[in-house]
Amino acid sequence: MAPPSSRRSGHSRRAQYSRFTSYLVASIGAVIGAALLGLSLWQPTTFSELRGLAGDATEPVGQTTSATRSGSGGVIDTVAAYFRAGSQNAALREELQIARIRLAEAAATDEENQRLKELLRLGESDGEAVAVTRITGSSASSARRFAYIGAGRSDGVTVGMPVRSARGVVGRVLEVASSTSRVLLLTDSESVLPVRRAGDDIVAFAEGRGDGFVRIRLINLGINPLEPGDLFVTSGAGGYYRPGVAVAILEETRPDGGIARIIADPAATQFVRVEPIWLPESVNAASQSPNSALSDGGEDN
């Protein structure tokens, strides 16, 4: 069938004008889009209020599907376990995994304590959760890796707070709306997290690659001491994350570090904790301009 829109407008002035106008409006739409896109790439937080409203509006749907998701995931686990080696196998394996991570984390914490004992005690937060909530959604069709959680400004969540699951670090709060927040996941290519190897003092940056893995970049270059299977935990540098929380396990080594797999996969986690920023002072200091550092004590820009 020849589509109605491809019929020639002929000599009818009205038809000609209305077609021209619709093309014009579509082109103006594209120009507006390009301008808004440029603005939001330049100032990423410009439209966060609008996005927050939209997120708040769809939050109930996200809560429902997230409850269903964790329920159906359990069914699949149970069926899989039955076919493998009995109904409890899957649950036990999961527990063992978490226990192993915990053990490595505890060892890392011990060291951290040893190191910090002589240092001046800064006003660090006690690790109590600001909110415990579900992951209600993610940007599953975009090249960016964001997650949406069901806690927001009304729960006391603010921008920058770390988000973790029972297994390890999930990400960091990027935008806050009234009852939802947007979280930058570790796998996003804009995410950089200071880490160190559990067991010693090899420090590195864990950068998201945008394809589900994180890249471990060693700070001190030289002979690469890493081996596949090494566990990386947060180092506490930067002040956002509490040190000693599990981040990633190395899969393969590269000359400047390696490629690692994240431990806390948001798709497999039911609940997440939003924790307060570990050392707010050092975060403020980092965001302060060098010129205003001494003159107006600690106002961040």
Add this chain to the structure above:
Amino acid sequence: MIEGDLNPRSHSDPYGRRINREHSRILATALPYATIVLGSILPTLFISASVPFVPPLGFLILIGWRLMRPGLLPSWAGLPLGAIDDLFSGQPFGSAILLWSLTMLAIEWFEARFPWRGFAQDWVAAILAITAYIVLAMFVSGASLTASMAVAIIPQLLLSILLYPMIAAMVSWLDRLRLMRIREIR
């Protein structure tokens, strides 16, 4: 005997009963927009920390309506619908406004160039549009581009291309639903 009048189906067609019923103007106008907005929201309910594996459903349904029912969506529909998609997709605001508007213009051109076409040609047009959209959306997403990201979008691309025939079938079913005679005339 007037047998035809005794058969209850003789007064109806695929759009429902013909006597005493009329199309609903609200349903006929709003259904395409509602399904596209729903398609924009739906992918956010999936959790994916690794790769963007869920097809951009809002975009697929948009080109589905545009190619299956030309003239139904005005050529500027990419502006409002893209703005709504941007609120949910995680892309920087403006990316879908730009890309959807350009898609509408491109399909307009395609239609003027190839007015007589079947489903195969529509699918080819959809494949081109989907590929261009997913690749360009990655470029304007604000992420630091890496080679691994280009590999990471391939599953989503293939899934979207294979999903289009299903979207087209769904759109034609929705089009029948859109024109159901549900309004009662008294």
